[in-house]
Amino acid sequence: PTLMLVPTAWLTPSKCLWPTTLAHSMVIALLSLSWLKNTMETGWSTLNPFMATDPLSTPLLVLTCWLLPLMILASQNHTATEPINRQRMYISLLTSLQIFLILAFSATEVIMFYVMFEATLIPTLIIITRWGNQTERLNAGIYFLFYTLAGSLPLLVALLLLQDHTGTLSLFTLPFSHPLHLSSNADKLWWAGCLLAFLVKMPLYGVHLWLPKAHVEAPVAGSMVL
Numbered sequence: 001p002t003l004m005l006v007p008t009a010w011l012t013p014s015k016c017l018w019p020t021t022l023a024h025s026m027v028i029a030l031l032s033l034s035w036l037k038n039t040m041e042t043g044w045s046t047l048n049p050f051m052a053t054d055p056l057s058t059p060l061l062v063l064t065c066w067l068l069p070l071m072i073l074a075s076q077n078h079t080a081t082e083p084i085n086r087q088r089m090y091i092s093l094l095t096s097l098q099i100f101l102i103l104a105f106s107a108t109e110v111i112m113f114y115v116m117f118e119a120t121l122i123p124t125l126i127i128i129t130r131w132g133n134q135t136e137r138l139n140a141g142i143y144f145l146f147y148t149l150a151g152s153l154p155l156l157v158a159l160l161l162l163q164d165h166t167g168t169l170s171l172f173t174l175p176f177s178h179p180l181h182l183s184s185n186a187d188k189l190w191w192a193g194c195l196l197a198f199l200v201k202m203p204l205y206g207v208h209l210w211l212p213k214a215h216v217e218a219p220v221a222g223s224m225v226l
Contacts, residue, residue: 001031002028002095002099005028005068005095006095008020008021009021009088009091009092018072018076021072021091022069022073025069032062033062035061035062036058036059044108050107050108051108052171053106057105060105061105067224068095068097070224071221071225074224078131078219090131093123093126097120100123101116107171109169109170109171110162110170110171111169114159117152118148118152121144121148121149124225125141127218127219127222128219128222131219131222132218132222133217134216136213136216137217137218139217140214140218141217143209147203151196151201151207152196152200154193154196155196157193158190158193162190165178
């Protein structure tokens with residue numbers, strides 16, 4: 001249903017654009033509540049071979065689905081005076097953010113999680129730089145891009161080393177692979193690399209300078225995503 005929001009945004013007549021997309025996204029948000037009753041105390045609820053939910057990811061998925069109608073509500077007046085194609089592109093970017101976040105939170109392969117986790121950077125960056133209110137929005141976008149990339153590349157290297165060591169990056173089989181003993185300095189660097197991308201996104205003090213800039217320059221929907 002989320003994928004269908006993109007053609008909805010481009011094919012709906014301009015006077016019905018915001019109510020239609022809001023109604024569509026609200027239906028998706030209501031459907032997402034069904035995931036809550038399927039949560040298992042142990043194990044996974046499989047959606048398809050590449051996607052599954054568990055008690056940790058399900059609330060995040062539901063939150064992601066409810067975020068889109070709230071962002072559409074918050075953005076309606078902000079973008080009402082813009083050309084209709086820019087409004088359609090704005091809604092498409094918000095929809096693509098939801099798609100990437102759903103794929104990230106429900107991924108059963110760690111590399112798929114990594115790719116989707118980082119793919120959210122692209123629509124967020126465009127929203128900040130194209131729809132931000134202040135003059136420093138391009139500078140904020142550059143901060144956001146480089147802090148995120150600098151933190152995520154060590155995570156990618158760490159995941160490739162994990163694949164080489166265990167032979168799998170599936171969350172189903174990783175718990176049954178050979179455990180890693182963090183004994184050498186290289187192992188500790190690997191551990192730090194695994195954490196760095198998430199510490200930048202949190203953000204940890206010291207790697208947080210992108211966040212004030214991004215929040216100030218982003219429109220309301222961009223701040224909600226961040």
